Amino acid sequence: MAIRRLDGRRVALWGWGREGRAAYHAIRARLPALPLTLFCSVGEAADAAALADASLAVETEASAARLAAFDVVVKSPGISPYKPEAVAAAGQGTCFVGGTALWFGEHANAAGFVDNAVCVTGTKGKSTTTSLLAHLLRAGGHATALAGNIGLPLLEVLAPAPAPAYWAIELSSYQTGDVAASGARPAVAVALNIFPEHLDWHGSHGRYVADKLRLLTEAKPRIAVLNANDPILSALQLPDSEIHWFGNADGWHLRGDALHRGERFVLDTLPLPLPGRHNRGNLCAVLTAIEALGLDAVALAPHAADFRPLPHRLQTVGTRDGVTYVNDSISTTPHASLAALDVFRGRRVAILVGGHDRGLPWEEFAQAMRVSAPLAIVTMGQNGPRIHDLLEPLAGEHGFVLGAAEDLADAMRQAQDALAGEGVVLLSPGAPSFGAYRDYVARGRHFAELAGFDPDCISAIPGLGIS
Template identity: 30%
Template sequence: MIEVQGVAGQCIAVLGLGRSGLSAARALRAGGAQVLAWDDNSAARDVALSEGFEVQDLTGEAAFDDIAALIVSPGIPHLYPQPNKIVANALHAGVPVDNDIGLFFRSFASAEWADYDQPPKVIAVTGSNGKSTTSALIAHVLQEVGRDVQLAGNIGRGVLDIDPPGDGGVVVLELSSYQTELARALTPDVAVFTNLTPDHLDRHGGLGGYFAAKRRLFAEGGPDRAVIGVDEAEGLFLAGQLAEGRGDDRVIRVSANRKLLGPGWLVFARKGFLSEYRKGKQAGSIDLRKIKGLPGAHNHQNACAAYAACRTLGLAPKVIERAFHSFAGLPHRSQLIGEKDGVSFVNDSKATNVDSALKALLAFENIRWICGGLAKEGGLSALAPGFAHVAKAYVIGREAAEFSLQLEGLEAEVCTTMEHAVAQAMADATPGETVLLAPAAASFDQYDNFEKRGEDFIRHVKSRL
């Protein structure tokens, strides 16, 4: 546990008692604070009571008279589309509002660091897509080379649940816009921006607010190194804001679709090859086509960002390449389940929207595509560029027939259930093809979440391998 510093004797309120909220409450108590906990969910309050926390309703007008700070869980809005009532009460009372990420950064350093040869470092990763894979890949590379590394934040453990790092330790954090927009302290050593596509726009008041939430990771703390994906206008703008000149190698520009030019520090992927350039000269390269855990252009972008972050720590290109080859991928994200008779089986249940499903379709050739579920707004027309890769679609979900009608130009079979879809796709598949689950839809019509959907796919595939 990371004990929160500077709170001894203070009364601190915690709103939201999920994973991050309870973690913050424990870390605050360990730091000597008096913790008042609240959640609208009675079951969550009962858990807090069972751990000895004082539970107090914070909705009253005088609730914050004796409270020094309010710690808010990520899912609770504090500005758009409208502030949570309790957050609004705290702001009216002049009480600072923070989250567990802010507590982590203000409490990460300790007196023991004076005895370390190498102070611990934090690599923080944000962006719209790929941040989980990028974070996990960085942690995997560091683990493979024997570094003391912990993965936390939006993936792995809660940030305050990790162990205090040892000499030369590295903490890799995946941070969402919900986390970066509110944290009062953001001081990573290395900050990574993967990309930006529209998401959570109601929460941030539009695309500009969404980008501003991501940008805080770079603007508030001033990382020693910034790895910036420049394939979108926002990333290009951010890199330009951070760099003092063309050759400023504190900013590493990353691209997955074009060769980057100039005297700075550049990492890009073209036609499956990763290249690193510094001061106009090539410093490293990797053939990404041979790495099964990183298929497709979107994963090549993740690989470039992870490679750049690892290079800031002094790892050699060949060392990083070897570690890439042993990366199995994250569950439900282009996860290779197995192979049989020349047919590959890939679980990308995390592809819950059109954008992520299209990336999956473009990552493979000759696909037997299992798709469908609870469709999102906007329709499926944006998937069309990937249809040339699809031999046939097998549609699941309660509205499978309606979903299939939107797949114009594709042969589509209405299967409804995962069991039927897997059985039919496996029966039809020939050597060299890939049976791919990339639903392009939410899972809630048939499953509790996308993980359960992916697990069902894996179960039916493995029962037939």
Template identity: 35%
Template sequence: MSDPLELPRFLEGKRILVWGLGREGKATIDLLHRFLPGQPFGVADRSPQALQAAELAAFRVDRYEEAEALRRLPEFDLILKAPGIPTRHLALDGRAAKVNGQADLFLRFAPCPVIGVTGTKGKSTTASLLAHICRSAGRKTFLVGNIGIPPFAVWGDLDSESVVVCELSSYQLEFARCSPHIALWTNLYPEHLNFHGSFDAYARAKSGIARWQSRGDFLIYSADEPALADRLQKKTDAGAGKRIPYRGPEELSGIDFSHFRPLGEHNRKNAAAALLAAKVLGIQPSAMQEAIDSFFPLPHRLEPAGMVREISFYNDSISTVPESALVALAALPSARTLIVGGQDRGLPLEGFARSLVKVRSLRTIILLPETGSRLGELLRRVVPPFAGTLRFAETLEAAVRIALVDTPEGTCCLFSPAAPSYNAFRNFEERGDHFRTLVREAARGTQTRVGNDPAP
């Protein structure tokens, strides 16, 4: 922990480029304006509209379109890059050391304990639950990072009594040179390979959660994830923090999970990680139990989307990898219909197809573009082939209509795409909202028809 003014002192006098003017870039500009109001800096973005934004008018700022900024990189001492800007295709040469981000500076200079949470899946739920536990214990708690709140947005509110839970994506960890005091790592599956270029590069970015830890730090990690275990064997990635492996809630015998609302063993496992971190923070079991009993699941994560003609629909739009769809199916033994498919990033789907064949409860799989066509062919060719019905749907609207016909009453339909949304939607939230709307419209349509039926 450090003095809150140590970060402004670090930035003072440096030639800074703020690269990317989304939420995080704007939070960086606000911090510079607040603590270093007279210091000039540069901003870069691929959008001319963003560069001409009115909120920049009050600052001493030079605006650069992205191509020009890349030519000018040698002129800057520090480049604060937005997480979503890919750099692997750029010839940064010796300038990579200048590239940084909010996450790294926040971890380096925060005036209070920071708990970092990463993982291919489960990080938002784990981080949210941990923040809820801390608040239940009366701690002044901030939840920031990949969950949607830039770390710098809360900088002025922090003091030595605060606790920060920071959800960290591979994008945010890619250029990190500091790790959190307490790190949680939930799992590691192939993801974001189009951004990082390879699974090894993605895994190396993720390992930034632990790489820079010292002996006084803690790494809480899933003991059941082979890829994660392999990564922690690499001396260059492991760090020196004390390792605390976990497998599930059975390791926290004093906590009663009978009122825990999120569905599935995977969520109970996420809860175990959060509880172990709370234990390291010295939080009392009574506050942990209160938080477990009162925590509500996040949207788009095995979320009940409605019921139509005694068919329950579940929205799991957060699912962007096959592993997440499989754990969702395991959490819903009454699922008879699965809606799956989305943007095709070229991930291998053979193992996914073999696993789906083994889900004996499934009667219908509805396949959406783009991955649906490839998965459908694999489900036909795998030995043994899928014994149920395969349906192809061009749109989510068509998929819901098919599900209403094919799903038996008293069972459920699960929407767990196992792929990103970008071929049809801006993000998984928009995709999940649309699914939820379709289910509600179908429910209203059914009620209207029933209300208009003639009396016997």
């Protein structure tokens, strides 16, 4: 949906975070006189009123009746379209879209494609993959935009001049449906993996999977880059897209730590700044996407050696008094916590798990502790007691220390005591930070501070924007 199509329609904004503000400014840039209504919190209302926009009305209660009074509601990604008031308004004809839909509507060509856009989604690894994609394209001399869910809303870079040669766009499961809703088709869509996540937003695992796959099944990219080793993705049928697989013997794949393109050895991935085999595997996805753009991926692959890892993703904060502190605050699923533990297999590790309870199952994590438990596990947060109850029968039998903490500071103390001056304190919560912290960034910064390091030195995402 191009922004100009909003002209003459009753339009509201729902949410006044960074995405909501970006939507407001993008609409105003195209339609300066369009009447708008903003639904936001009481605390945000004063900020919106300070704009002194006579064509902007601000309300603090987004009821079903009020939402139904509009033709189009541009909502922020964190607001679920499955909320009862949204469902009721949609039933009366209100169209709910996000900023991602508006951006794609603005950039589609006459055939409906955004030919220089590569969209990346997946439950785990999408930020690193998108950032690595931008890094390698730039290393090849191509001006590339790094934007989307990674920390720069697309509508903040609506019409850059000069325009980049390529767009590397991260999409969460909250945004994949927006690409489909836009009516535009990306040149390339990359799907890394699918595990249970965000069940509170989507309502069920089945709906999460369906929403995640809308980037492929409904947006119908020209080329879909898919993980051959993911059971859900490997079973997909996409008659409207050309599928390029990674992770199989015919394409980009790993043999041990060796990167191969088919039978051709390309490089050893072990020295690369990509912690964890899963991240080195995602390099295969990036190179497959680069090939899908018609570029020489083999020539660009060595530039992965110069990649700067992203903060809060298996990030080594520093070492103090014999203990190394690793910040994996981005970890919001038990699968992510297991992947983090695998990186430090063979070392003395105390892992901190738990946070906001979204109802995700931890049984698989508990089963894994029967064969590969770390030295210590400290549970915390809202779902900490539930995780602790699963692990308690296993702790004595399988030889790991199990602690229950009141908060992150308490968890850190227990982890340090368990390690006794040697090993790794690994923050990989497997759960969101809501309630205790504003977001995973705030949680990671507090972790660094508790470890005795400057949190300002670990938080910047390198490469955002266009370069």
